[in-house]
Structures are given as structure tokens and as C-alpha cells.
Amino acid sequence: MKQIALSGLALAAMMAAGAGGYWVGDRGIALPDTFELLGGRSAAAEATVQRSGPVIYYGDPDGRPVYSAVPRRADDGREFVAVQASEDVSFDRTATASADAAAPAGSEAVGPRRILYYRNPMGLADTSPVPKKDSMGMDYIAVYEGEDTGGSVVRISAGRLQQTGVRTEVAMRQPVGRPVLVPGTVQLDERRIAVVATRSDAFIEKVANVTTGDRVTIGQSLIRLYSPEIAAAAAQYLTELKIDTGSARLGGARQRLENLGVPTGMIAEIERTRRVPLTVTWTAPRDGIVLERNVAEGMKAATGDVLFRLADIGTVWVLADVPEYELGSIRIGARATVRVRSQAGMRFEGQVSLIYPEVSMETRTTRVRIEISNPDGVLLPNMYAEVEIASGGAEPVVTVSDSAVIDTGTRQVVILDRGEGRFEPREVTIGRRGRGLVEIRDGVNQGDRVVVSANFLIDAESNLKAALSTMAAPEVVR
Known part of the structure; x- marks a missing residue:
């Protein structure tokens, strides 16, 4: 059964173009972004997509929102671009099925697959054991054997992947660090103060x-x-x-x-x-x-009586006020960078020597002591300082990009790329964040390929599939 998953407006426009002598194109009626959504693209973009399956409509060669149900030519004589099933952007899997059916003999493509049931084209919890149309006249979408496994794996055609801009990357093992930015003040090293008294x-x-x-x-x-x-x-x-x-x-x-x-x-x-x-x-x-x-x-x-009070400022302390919720990421010996307003552009390097065992009741912060070498004496007591403390461990951990994690507030999900257009949402346990990376403690292994762009669309498709599977038990067509 021929199926084209189009919105009601786009389908009506296309049928009008075919039945009315290209009325839509000749009148210049624009359907905003419709051509792009349905598969229209430049020649350069077409070359990156494997074209297969039957021709489902024809689009303007310049990418304008003008369409035809049959072959035609533009005013300058150029032919309209044929859009095949594999290039159609939709949420159904007809394009994939059509591409499989159109595979040449002798290839490794799987033969005709058995249709399990038909689901509502608008995503409603409504299935049918036989072909039917909804109230808008749209065909129900066939769900083939092997596509409805009861899990959350979804298939996406090559054309849809091209149009939605899905990008993936490999989970890698590397250190995760995140700087903690806090204010501080320069103080004297208490061990370098002396008094002169009798x-x-x-x-x-x-x-x-x-x-x-x-x-x-x-x-x-x-x-x-x-x-x-x-x-x-x-x-x-x-x-x-x-x-x-x-x-x-x-x-x-x-x-x-x-x-x-x-x-x-x-x-x-x-x-x-x-x-x-x-x-x-x-x-x-x-x-x-x-x-x-x-x-x-x-x-x-x-x-x-104290006659003189002397202090050696060759080494000074910087006391930084670290918020209570950041204390878990600060370690003794961590590198720290200090900047002061009086020395624009200068950076003073040091390390954390002590985390004071007390939290301020008023500010809910804890003081962290950083030792800074000050041979030129440019750092003076009570100067205001901007402190950047390196946090996180140096040991490598499994990481993915920040954009790969979908955080709902109660759970975190990563979309795994299973290859051949198959994607699987996977709930994960995350750890530290830093430098655009997220530590994955459970759910993803090193070398797994994850989606870092357009993952919300895939997650929505997976949730829709899961909802349909649980809300309506399909009848199997034999």
C-alpha cells in the first residue's frame, strides 16, 4: 500500500497542484518551508543522500515552495526535481520499507516484510489491523515486522536524517574538569610574621x-x-x-x-x-x-611591648570563599589561578593548601587557602582577587558532550546510534561536568556512538512509539 506521511496542508497543496494543472505553482502560492520539510534540497545536498524508492512528487529546481504531482518544467526549461521515498521527511517508516522493496535482485536487502498493524498518522493512540484513513483522509502508517519489538528502538530514513541534521560522536575516556570561579582576598602568610619586642x-x-x-x-x-x-x-x-x-x-x-x-x-x-x-x-x-x-x-x-611588626611577603595567601555546594569538587593540591585588579592581564599560579573546617553561617561558604609566590611584592595584603580553582580528577572517565544528554530533571537520557538508521534511548547516570563534557558513570560504554544533535526529535519519536505500544495492543495481521 502506497503511503506518504504528509501534513494535511501539504498533501492538499500537492494534490491541488496535480489535479489543477499546477495551479499552486502557476499562482505562486507559497507554503512556508514545506518543500524543505518534505524532502526538497539543493543538488549538493541530494548527492549526500542515497536515493531509492518510488517518486512521490516533484519540486522546483531552485528549492522554491512550488510542487507538482507529475513531471513538469520550470519557466526557464529546467525539469522539476524528483523526490523519492527515501528522501521524504516524515515520522513513518514507509520510505525505509519502499527502499527495501526497491532493492535490486541479488543484493543483501531483506525481502518483503510482514505488516503487523497500522498506526494513526497523527500520533494518536489508535491502531488498526487493516489499512484505513483518519478523519482528514490521511492513510494510517504501516508498522512492519521487526520494527515493533516492544522496545524503544526507532528507525529513521536516510532522507529524514539528512534533513533533521542528526550528528553523532563516539563516547571517549578523558579527564573531566570544571573551573570554580570564586572571590578572594590576599592575606599575609601567618608563618612569615615576626615582632620585635623586649x-x-x-x-x-x-x-x-x-x-x-x-x-x-x-x-x-x-x-x-x-x-x-x-x-x-x-x-x-x-x-x-x-x-x-x-x-x-x-x-x-x-x-x-x-x-x-x-x-x-x-x-x-x-x-x-x-x-x-x-x-x-x-x-x-x-x-x-x-x-x-x-x-x-x-x-x-x-x-x-611590641616595638616593630614585620612581615615577609615573598609568599602570600589568597583566601577564597567557596560556596558550600562546590566543596565536593575542591581538593587539596588543586591548581588555582589568581587575578587582581591592579595587575591587569597578569595571572598568579598557586595551589590549594588548606580547606578550612568551617562553613560560614551568614554566607554558607567555606574558606579555601591558596599559597601564591610573590617575589616582586605586587600582591599586597587585603587586595581583592578573582580566583579560578581547577576541579575534577585527572583520571580519565567515560564522557560525552553536554548536548548528548537529555535531562528531564528526574532522569537523564542519551540516544545511542545502533547503525542503519536505528536509534535507542538509554537512561544513564551522570557524574561531573566540565569543559563541555559530562561524565557517564552508567549506561554508556567507551566507543558507543551517541547522538549530539537533534536528539530531542528522536527521543520524542521513541516516547510516541512506547506510548502506542502500551496504550493500544495491536492485532497481528496474518
């Missing part, structure tokens, strides 16, 4: 010419002070030196000087000169910048 009461006699923000080097002189307690300990040490050098090294006077924080160089000078110094010079304990200067000449400093 361990006894003292009077400040001289302060070096350094102020807050200046850079100092280890051993650089900062202050000169007089401390009665240090002077007394030095005098006792000198007495022990005069009595016996050996016992002096074992006595408590030297240890007392060290406990008071007297520099080793000053103790060596006492041993060399055998004199008690009136003042002691305090030096910088490390390289860095002066964060605080709390000292002035002539002032009295009490025990434990």
Missing part, C-alpha cells in the same frame, strides 16, 4: 630611620636601648669570664643574657672586649616590610 623594661635611645611600609632585611639595625636588667646580667657574665672562662660558659649568666633576648653578636662582643655595654642594639629578625612601628626615641618600653 623581654625586660628598657629605655629607647635611638630608632633607625624606618617607618611603616618600609622594607627591611634580616640583621638590619632597628633600635638601640638601655635595659638595667640586661646591664646587670652582662656585668655578672663578665665577672664569671674573669674568674674562669670554662666555668663561665657553663654558668647561668650567659644563659640569662640569652633569655633576655640579647643578640648573640652582643654576647660575643662582651667576651671579646671584656666590657659591659651601656646599650644594646636590636636588629630585624627577618626580611620583610614594616607593618607597625610603635616606638619613639626616649620612650620607656615595658616588658613584652
Whole structure:
């Protein structure tokens, strides 16, 4: 039985063209996009489709929406293009059946197949064991043996594949990564901060010419002070030196000087000169910048007073605020890229050294610490930073493109290409996403070919077939 799955409007237009002396074409009546939907295409596109089956209509050679049911010529003398069954774009499988029937003898094509039943051309849950027409006069679509397996596999003709733009690709094993973009601030490395303080009461006699923000080097002189307690300990040490050098090294006077924080160089000078110094010079304990200067000449400093606060900014921390829902993708040692507004175009590379074990109640974020090398000192404390943290593992996993996954919210589906125009929806379990890829944990294997374009159309066809199979049990024609 000859079947052409066309919309009511397109079928009526074609029949009018055949019966009325090409009335549609001569009058220039345009059916928007109809020619393209029914199989009309350029010569270049035709060459990519295997043409087979009977001629079902003729289209304008320039692709205009002008059609004819019989051969005809355009105004310039060129013949209309014949559209065969395999090129017809429809949801039925008549084109495939016609192509099989038209296969030459001796080929590997399967012989005539048995018709199981006929289904409604508009997709309604209505089947018939014998040929019939619907209320619009459209033929019911034959379902052949082997096409209705009770599953969700659907067949699509080569012409329809060409027109709908179905594209496929192979599932591959590769790492999946996705950058986490979060804000952060530059902070000092707590391990690189030092203070200059006295361990006894003292009077400040001289302060070096350094102020807050200046850079100092280890051993650089900062202050000169007089401390009665240090002077007394030095005098006792000198007495022990005069009595016996050996016992002096074992006595408590030297240890007392060290406990008071007297520099080793000053103790060596006492041993060399055998004199008690009136003042002691305090030096910088490390390289860095002066964060605080709390000292002035002539002032009295009490025990434990902080006179200078220094920090080494050769390495700094960037504290990034990562949302709670992103914590699962962050790992210790992950690479991180930091950008600051004051250094446009510059990128600072580091890695995650710590994920703080606390979530903020107000912002629902967790701080992540990133260590950044800062040899030029361009990163300053409290700078705002834009942080990009690499997430995901480095191990390869089975992946497909983002566009291959149909996500309904409750389930995820991928369309598998079984070859020869057969497609099967497959429910999958997905994992991480990143760089346009989705990890497939279950449902798809490496090497499977999946649909990445027009997969919604195939899924709709599969759902329609499943609905028809469950809502109406067909009677088998014998």
C-alpha cells in the first residue's frame, strides 16, 4: 500500500497542484518551508543522500515552495526535481520499507516484510489491523515486522536524517574538569610574621630611620636601648669570664643574657672586649616590610611591648570563599589561578593548601587557602582577587558532550546510534561536568556512538512509539 506521511496542508497543496494543472505553482502560492520539510534540497545536498524508492512528487529546481504531482518544467526549461521515498521527511517508516522493496535482485536487502498493524498518522493512540484513513483522509502508517519489538528502538530514513541534521560522536575516556570561579582576598602568610619586642623594661635611645611600609632585611639595625636588667646580667657574665672562662660558659649568666633576648653578636662582643655595654642594639629578625612601628626615641618600653611588626611577603595567601555546594569538587593540591585588579592581564599560579573546617553561617561558604609566590611584592595584603580553582580528577572517565544528554530533571537520557538508521534511548547516570563534557558513570560504554544533535526529535519519536505500544495492543495481521 502506497503511503506518504504528509501534513494535511501539504498533501492538499500537492494534490491541488496535480489535479489543477499546477495551479499552486502557476499562482505562486507559497507554503512556508514545506518543500524543505518534505524532502526538497539543493543538488549538493541530494548527492549526500542515497536515493531509492518510488517518486512521490516533484519540486522546483531552485528549492522554491512550488510542487507538482507529475513531471513538469520550470519557466526557464529546467525539469522539476524528483523526490523519492527515501528522501521524504516524515515520522513513518514507509520510505525505509519502499527502499527495501526497491532493492535490486541479488543484493543483501531483506525481502518483503510482514505488516503487523497500522498506526494513526497523527500520533494518536489508535491502531488498526487493516489499512484505513483518519478523519482528514490521511492513510494510517504501516508498522512492519521487526520494527515493533516492544522496545524503544526507532528507525529513521536516510532522507529524514539528512534533513533533521542528526550528528553523532563516539563516547571517549578523558579527564573531566570544571573551573570554580570564586572571590578572594590576599592575606599575609601567618608563618612569615615576626615582632620585635623586649623581654625586660628598657629605655629607647635611638630608632633607625624606618617607618611603616618600609622594607627591611634580616640583621638590619632597628633600635638601640638601655635595659638595667640586661646591664646587670652582662656585668655578672663578665665577672664569671674573669674568674674562669670554662666555668663561665657553663654558668647561668650567659644563659640569662640569652633569655633576655640579647643578640648573640652582643654576647660575643662582651667576651671579646671584656666590657659591659651601656646599650644594646636590636636588629630585624627577618626580611620583610614594616607593618607597625610603635616606638619613639626616649620612650620607656615595658616588658613584652611590641616595638616593630614585620612581615615577609615573598609568599602570600589568597583566601577564597567557596560556596558550600562546590566543596565536593575542591581538593587539596588543586591548581588555582589568581587575578587582581591592579595587575591587569597578569595571572598568579598557586595551589590549594588548606580547606578550612568551617562553613560560614551568614554566607554558607567555606574558606579555601591558596599559597601564591610573590617575589616582586605586587600582591599586597587585603587586595581583592578573582580566583579560578581547577576541579575534577585527572583520571580519565567515560564522557560525552553536554548536548548528548537529555535531562528531564528526574532522569537523564542519551540516544545511542545502533547503525542503519536505528536509534535507542538509554537512561544513564551522570557524574561531573566540565569543559563541555559530562561524565557517564552508567549506561554508556567507551566507543558507543551517541547522538549530539537533534536528539530531542528522536527521543520524542521513541516516547510516541512506547506510548502506542502500551496504550493500544495491536492485532497481528496474518
